[in-house]
Amino acid sequence: MxxxxxxxxxxxxxxxxxxxxxxxxxxxxxxxxxxxxxxxxxxxxxxxxxxxxxxxxxxxxxxxxYYYFASKKELFQALFHDILVGVLDENIAVGSDIVASDRSVPDKLRGLVEQQLMSYENNYPYVYLYIQEDMAKLSLEGTAWARDMARKTKRFETLVTDVLQQGVDEGAFRADIPVPLMAKALFGMINWTHRWLKPGMRKSDARQTIDAFCAIFFDGAVNRSPGQ
The missing domain is CATH 1.10.10 (Arc Repressor Mutant, subunit A)
Known part of the structure; x- marks a missing residue:
């Protein structure tokens, strides 16, 4: 002993x-x-x-x-602490620039989708691992770092929601679907890619996925009322 x-x-x-x-x-x-x-x-x-x-x-x-990490939990947490903080910061910075630009609302939304999916591909598999795992299992939600991660994630989601709301206000997007529900539908498509999208796939890479998702989403979200 x-x-x-x-x-x-x-x-x-x-x-x-x-x-x-x-x-x-x-x-x-x-x-x-x-x-x-x-x-x-x-x-x-x-x-x-x-x-x-x-x-x-x-x-x-x-x-x-053990020369590098004291436990499996410490190793797992380091994956997010060392890598994902920078990824989320970059997404927020780029996303904020997109939202503040003079691009059309649909183009802004496409830019946000592109930023998120390309960051998934460029930082594979770390971001997908973050989505895949239930962080509460590791009791991270009580730490200052985990709260900061949640805040950063929420900030990017807010950028997307703000653009959707802008689209509704300006008549670019249909107004009969609640904006929070549209946001959940969009993030549902994007985040579910952790189950199947991998860099180097022949049939479906990130760029093709961006095009497909935007086509599907905009076909349902764009306001097609008479006169639009």
Missing amino acids: VTTSTSGSGMSKRRRSAQNDGSPGYQAKRAELMSAAAAVFKEKGYEAATLNDVAERFGTDRASI
Whole structure:
């Protein structure tokens, strides 16, 4: 028992020392490990995946993972803390510019859809993993970081909702469907792609999906009243 405790304490000290040192070699290996872990979590789900699965994908043993992360939970959280914060910030920044532009309302909405789906493809599988997993399982909702993630996600959703409302107010979009329901329908299409859309697909890449979704959505959302 003493030996195990001492060994665990020693690994913890080594991990903290390596993290504080932040050498390029350590950070590069840590990033590779996170990429391997993301693939495993995406395929098996967080609950079913084990550190042994991650170690096998990474080409090492389980004990070596503890040099980078103290637990499966810490590794999983790092995927979002280190990567998704920047993705969400970029989506909000680009989305805000789109909304503030003088583009037509349908073009603004298409721009927002394009930004979101391209960010999914460019940051695969991290964003889809965030959608796929129930974050409450990891008790993240009580942390300041998790609340910030939820706030950022809500901010982008608000940008989309504002454009939809602008479209209704200006007569570009039909007014007989509540805007929140239109937003849910649009995000339902976009977010469900985590189940099937992967970079490199021959039949359906992100660009083709953007075109298809916009065609389907606009065909139902555009106001086709006489005189429009």
